[in-house]
Amino acid sequence: MPELPEVETLRRTLARHLPGRQVRRVDVMRPGQIRHPDPETFRTAVTGRTFGDPQRRGKYLLLPLGGDRTLVCHLRMSGRLYVVSPEVPRATHTHVLFGLDDGTELRYEDQRTFGGFHLVGPGDEGAPEGLRTLGPEPLDPAWDPGRLAGALRGRRAPVKAVLLDQRAVAGLGNIYADEALFRAGIHPARPAGDLAGAEVVRLHRAVREVLADAIARRGTTFSLYLDGEARPGEFYSELRVYDREGEPCRRCGSPIAKIRVGGRGTHFCPRCQA
DNA sequence: CGTATGCCCTGCGCGC
């Protein structure tokens, strides 16, 4: 599932291909993936524009197009965005295709169709609500333990649910929330507001470390994620709890447990995260 | 407001 490290890896790979490329053609095979504006307006508004340097906010990929327009993409569960030669056969769930002026194609593929595009205009016109209300970037130096403590304070929800709340902190999904809580030695179901100061500091460090480590390994390919050059990530083998139910904890050997927290499948070590 | 639940959607793995 694309989370911050996967979208960051995607941004970095697309940065090698998109800047300076003009969109010659937009094919929308599945109109539902165009969230704003209507697909025909989208198509004509994007055609002829030139990509700038890709940016990222949380799990949102931001592709500047000039003229104060930005193509905003969210991959949700199964979205893939990559540059490829037109001779490569289209994958089954290729829903949107941008023909570029060097002959290559930027393709959007999405098996579960949860993801899609917003074309954002001047003054954030058309921006998805989730982008407007997005919390701080966890890798920003300004995100310190105090900011995390502020997001957790007074909340009775499980600490994991707060980590997944994009308004509290941007970019964590199910994999890295579980991994950060393991690294911090904190039980995922603990009420967020009950964490001691030292635990918040540990969690803050753990979030940063796991995200940085995952970016260094170009993200996690669990089932569907590929980067902007259609390559898988290498972080899967580094996972300490996610998708390891019943397997021995890498630290203490206890079997990794799987429970439901905040409606999400949650992996943790019952001994290291008591 | 804060919290909980269900929905969207498809493919896969499991049990029978």
Add this chain to the structure above:
DNA sequence: TGCGCGCAGGGCATAC
């Protein structure tokens, strides 16, 4: 071998 069911989950809509 085939079929149906449950599960996977990010973000949002709705309910309480």
